[in-house]
Amino acid sequence: MKLNGILPTAEEKESSGGEGKIDVEHGCQGATMKDVSLALKPPMGWNSWNIFRCYQLTEEAVLGIADAMVESGMRDAGYEYLVVDDCWQAFARESSGKLRSHPARFPSGMEALGEQIHARGLKFGLYLSPGHKTCAMIYDRYPARDIGSFEHEQLDADTLAGWGVDYLKYDWCEAGRGGTGLTYPEAFSRMAEALARTGRPIVYSISEYGRTKPWEWAADYGHLWRTTPDIGASWRSVMKLVDRQHGLAEFAGPGGWNDPDMLEVGNVGINDVEARSHFMLWVMLAAPLMAGNDLRTMTAATRHTLTHPGLIALSQDSLGRQGSRVARQGKVELWRRELADGRVHGILNRGGRAVHLQSRDGGIVLDSGRRLVTDDGQLVCVWTGEPIDADGWSAALQPHEMILIRSDGRH
Structure with a gap:
């Protein structure tokens, strides 16, 4: 069913x-x-x-x-x-x-x-x-x-x-x-x-x-x-x-x-x-x-x-839609879940070494330049509650660390 x-x-x-x-x-x-x-x-x-x-x-x-x-x-x-x-x-x-x-x-x-x-x-x-x-x-x-x-x-x-x-x-x-x-x-x-x-x-x-x-x-x-x-x-x-x-x-x-x-x-x-x-x-x-x-x-x-x-x-999002893994780049996984008022992206480091992320042109890329998230909506780090600037934001994901990035749903 x-x-x-x-x-x-x-x-x-x-x-x-x-x-x-x-x-x-x-x-x-x-x-x-x-x-x-x-x-x-x-x-x-x-x-x-x-x-x-x-x-x-x-x-x-x-x-x-x-x-x-x-x-x-x-x-x-x-x-x-x-x-x-x-x-x-x-x-x-x-x-x-x-x-x-x-x-x-x-x-x-x-x-x-x-x-x-x-x-x-x-x-x-x-x-x-x-x-x-x-x-x-x-x-x-x-x-x-x-x-x-x-x-x-x-x-x-x-x-x-x-x-x-x-x-x-x-x-x-x-x-x-x-x-x-x-x-x-x-x-x-x-x-x-x-x-x-x-x-x-x-x-x-x-x-x-x-x-x-x-x-x-x-x-x-x-x-x-x-x-x-x-x-x-x-x-x-x-x-x-x-x-x-x-x-x-x-x-x-x-x-x-x-x-x-x-x-x-x-x-x-x-x-x-x-x-x-x-x-x-x-x-x-x-x-x-x-x-x-x-x-x-x-x-x-x-x-x-x-x-x-x-x-x-x-x-507890009211849409109740289960998210999924949508892509892999080496030991890094990209997840996405649709919400009643937008979506949330998840980036998971399954490896044993830190990986570095940065914002560029409104999206999130690995330090290798591989784009992980493309979203024209306002991005916010769920854990800190802080907005992610279109350019200049950076973060290091430690081994086994995940970050969730929420978008307001605009395209």
Whole structure:
């Protein structure tokens, strides 16, 4: 499904009885209702996995992050979802089949946790998986049994809705094993239908790591879908994931977004320059911005990157068009993204040596004379907010550094 298949047509709106819902039948389990209005812009928030993983995930830690989201200015910058990933669950379901929180690490329960998150002006996200097991059971030896949602889809969706959950990350985790017989689209459509039946508006994040080209089918069900394997805290990992985004721009837009995974900004393994470039690339890709660092102890540089108003404005641009790499010159890449009121050019130095840029005749050229940007509009450096003179401006891009240059759109 391409961009024009994500937004509802007039006929779809009329048949669904609502402005933002799509009623889609693909022969899986009946009709799937998707409210595109829940994600007209790329979702922004924080996810627990990168920093807490499994056994360090606790109620106290989550509420500490919630407080940090408020105190650091992240909430006010647009980060609204606090998503508790795998390992929040007790090792077994209740006798009724209902999921429950881990009694030692989340003693107050998930409904109470959600209330605390909502009281801070944030929205509450949780994690489930469609098979018998979650990923932590497979890869982290989490000693649970049958806490996956297989044949519990409606019960689990109703449980989350009752707890006030606003966002669901649904993670494949080899759901086809153990005799389930699940296929990827079937597994994710089942939960989409269950969520729709709850009547609660819940953003639905589909995570199957790009294995089955979800950009071609997941927009029928989800608001965002993973296009890649898991990210790691290294420049190499960031570049590998970025390279997998080429050719996917046409499949994303208001209501449904390509998701190259969470951010590693602020985590050990990526320096401040690389972290800033990583963030800029996710902005150019119109990707969801889900922070994955410890907000309680982040540096001023990390906070500045994550809350930079110019970058956030680009991320949340109302046109919702994903940007792309459009040219290469050696280790230098040129990126471009169209905006509602102009465009933004990105120049990325992927190499190990500094490269020098200068303005000439209203454009940007390398020191070799190769022209990278030609734009007659007023150019502004997004990071500094300063205009770029038609002649006389210069800058040096350090290894792994990126610069974004916004134009007002005149030709």
